Amino acid sequence: MSKTESNADHQMKNLADEEIIKMAKENSPRLLNKFKSTYPEFFEKLSAIYPTFQNSELVFCVYLKLNLSTKEIATYTFVTPKAIQNRKNRIRKKLNISSSVDIYKWFDEL
DSSP, X not given: OOHHHHHHHHHHHHHHHHHHHHHHHTTOTTXXXXXXXXXXXXXXXXXXXXXXXXXXXXXXXXXXXXXXXXXXXXXXXXXXXXXXXXXXHHHHHHHTOOTTSXXXXXHHHO
């Protein structure tokens, strides 16, 4: 692959990431599909660990993968920070993530 091709790929990925973040902030119903088409390997790894996630849980995992804070997720999804904290705990349990592990670091490394 030439350097210009890799730069073009990188620019496409950056544009996709910007669009994904914009969709997340707007709580767009298209967020999950956009993220799946851009990062299919993320969902393959996630479903290998827990194959029966509901779409709403997958969207929540996307928010965590995007490294959005509890407060940001609460704002974008119109729920309380406490509700987001509870959802994080349920996701931890399903994915068997220890409470000593930073959930954002875990998702980042997935």
